Amino acid sequence: MRRIALINQKGGVGKTTLTTNLGHALALAGQRVTVIDLDPQGQLASSYGLFRAPRKGIDQVLLQQQGITDVRQGIRDLLTLIPAGEKLQEIEYLQDGGATRARLLQQGLQGMSADQDFVLFDCPPSAGLLVANAIFAADEALIPLCADHMSLNGLIIMLKTLKKFEPYLSKPLTQWIALNRFFPRRKLSKDIAEKLHNHFPEQLLEIPIREAAAIAECPGVGRTIFEYKPNSQSAKEFKALADLLMNSAPALS
Ligand SMILES: Nc1ncnc2c1ncn2[C@@H]1O[C@H](COP(=O)(O)OP(=O)(O)OP(=O)(O)O)[C@@H](O)[C@H]1O
């Protein structure tokens, strides 16, 4: 089972978009996938068409030690959602528990049967306790990035944040970088892609997701790109990115 945190403290880079569409792409490729919404904004559920926010979700697992199987729901073939739940924000204010506060998710996932191939965590745009929980529970981090200078600076900060966790992890997270909101004809996009290619050859997943109106329209209709525009360039890109991810398993240690 591969546990991948989609993580970037910068907002609006595509964490939720990639979780939604990669999750579905992997499921369409025959993988058993669970997507977990760790963002109190709770947008993952609506991205899949659940417009009435589920009241209970991963918040119950983290705050009430409820079993993870009680709060999951099948949303597509082979695809299971664990929504945020209305109390998720409270985890950021937990005072008790010391270091174990950051390991609640890791503990909660132990109750999950090992019959899943991928677990994707959609993280909030912060570096707080929810993200710390994702880092401890995951084996891999996928950092979505826009092709601009601010995002590049954000990446450096994100990598430093991940580095700070390393002494406390049993093994370092395998890191992936995915370019999103890419403009193939824009010089800046190409320059940033080249920089990433040169500096992070191992981490960069070389299938950029282009900026596309269809991708932006998907959450409004509660459908993934494979349902909304199955023959689009964007659907092809997400399928290719999912295939690349499936073939980029971290080395076993
Ligand atoms: N490739 C793309 N083309 C067009 N629009 C996109 C693309 N990727 C994301 N978007 C849009 O950009 C906005 C931000 O994306 P998204 O919500 O996935 O980012 P996020 O990193 O999850 O944000 P947050 O940090 O707030 O959780 C959304 O409206 C989404 O539909």
Ligand SMILES: [Mg+2]
């Ligand atoms: Mg998001």
